[in-house]
Amino acid sequence: MIIAIATTGDTLDSPCDPRFGRAGNFLLIDSDTEEIIDTIKNPNIASGGGAGISTSQMLANRGVNAVIAGAVGPNSFGVLDAAQIAMYSSAGFSTAKDAYSAFKSGELKRISNPGSAGRFH
Amino acid sequence: MIVSVASGKGGTGKTTVAVSLAISAAPIALVDSDVEEPNANILLRADHSTSRKASLPFPVIDMKKCDFCEKCSDFCAYNGIVVLKGLKVFAVPEICKSCGGCKIVCPQDAISEEPRDIGYIKFGERLGIQIVEGELNIGESSSTPLVRMLPDYFPSGRDVIVDCPPGAAHPTVESLRAADFVLLVTEPTPFGIHDLEEALVITDELNKKVGLVVNRADIGTSDIENLAIERNIPILMRIPFSTDIAEHYSRGHSPAEFSEYWREQFALLWQKIEEQVR
Secondary structure, rough: OOEEEEEEEOOOEEEOOOOOOOOEEEEEEOOOEEEEEEEEOOOOOOOOOOHHHHHHHHHHHHOOOOEEEEOOOOOOHHHHHHHEEEEOOOOOOEEHHHHHHHHOOOEEEOOOOOOOOOOOO | OOOEEOOOOOOHHHHHHHOOOOOOOHOOOEEOOOOEEEEEHHHOOEEEEEEEEEEEEEEEEOOOOOOOHHHHHHHOOOEEEEEEOOEEEEEEEOOOOOOOOHHHOOOOOOOEEEEEEEEEEEEEEOEEEEEEEEEEEOOOOOOOHHHHHHHHOOOOOOOEEEEOOOOOOOHHHHHOOOOOEEEEEEOOOOOHHHHHHHHHHHHHHOOOOEEEEEEEOOOOOOOOHHHHHOOOEEEEEEEOHHHHHHHHHHHHHHHHHHOOHHHHHHHHHHHHHHHHOO
16 A cells, blocks of 8 residues: 655655645655655645645556645545545644554544635636 | 726725616616626616526546546646546546637547536616626636626627626726726725726726726825826716715615716716717
8 A cells, every 4th residue: 555645855754744735745655565665746836726636646646545644625635535545634743754653553534524725716 | 888887996886886877878788797796786676587507618528538648637737637547537627717728639539528507697677777697606716707708798789887896806807808988986095096006007908998986085085086187087976975875775776776866977977988988
């Protein structure tokens, strides 16, 4: 299973990024081997609109099975849900490592509702 | 002749002026292009005799033809179409601008378009005024496409008064585009002046003839008068801060409907506009 964690940096010690669509980076971890298989610098940080949609599509097409982020907006939620990707909240956890450990031990909360929209009109 | 009634700032009396002007200039057409909250007909009270749905083309994907090449989502500058490889492809109504680009770039010819309803255009008539009213569906993220459709429904053979949305953004620009004259309703407050200047940026850019109506003209600052002199913009009417007008308005009656005096004043305003356009 591939887990994508939104972080502001590029290591497991980096802080969790509260954003999803415009998160700085994603760490892709294979939960079977516990290895970081990729670090993605998010190309959608400065997107004019629909950042969450584009980010969701990118992760879905990388074969990600679950994402961990502070919150997920309505557009991202729709796409991740359609792609059958599980969503978990990193709220309350400081580093990517903390959030990932909590995920492994089943302590992370599932995100079952989209947060508020943040988009350009 | 097409006269757009705009303001910049909301709540200056655009609709009150537009409806009163229409009553005094009837027979005429009145178009409500404030499609997010059309309220001209609250004052006019015409029965809607007919209405039609307004829709935009929206991409639908034939999954039998799609090979998940992602050319559509790469093309869309707004990220309005999603490609989930091996699973599904779909457009997002809140984001799609109905430009048709994804349909053009699809090498598999897998994208067609179906109408997606965004609102209504309603028609009615009262007091010799044909009203055309745009009404955006709740939840739509952009009013501009509906505003842009309205000129197609301007009744022919009649002068038209357009009641514009507030603000100085894209829906206002589209409401002014067809105008022969722009009547800017303002008030003598710092907000009124600030937003009037924003509106003047648009009318300058569009090269429109403009005139002012100063509402609640006997209170507040005299800066509007100074601005009008400075910019050489005629003040065509001054409406005082009046309990009488406010009371009737609160019952849904515009000045020209309840008062012979105001009916004459607005007829005079219409004459002045005709002189300005000539």
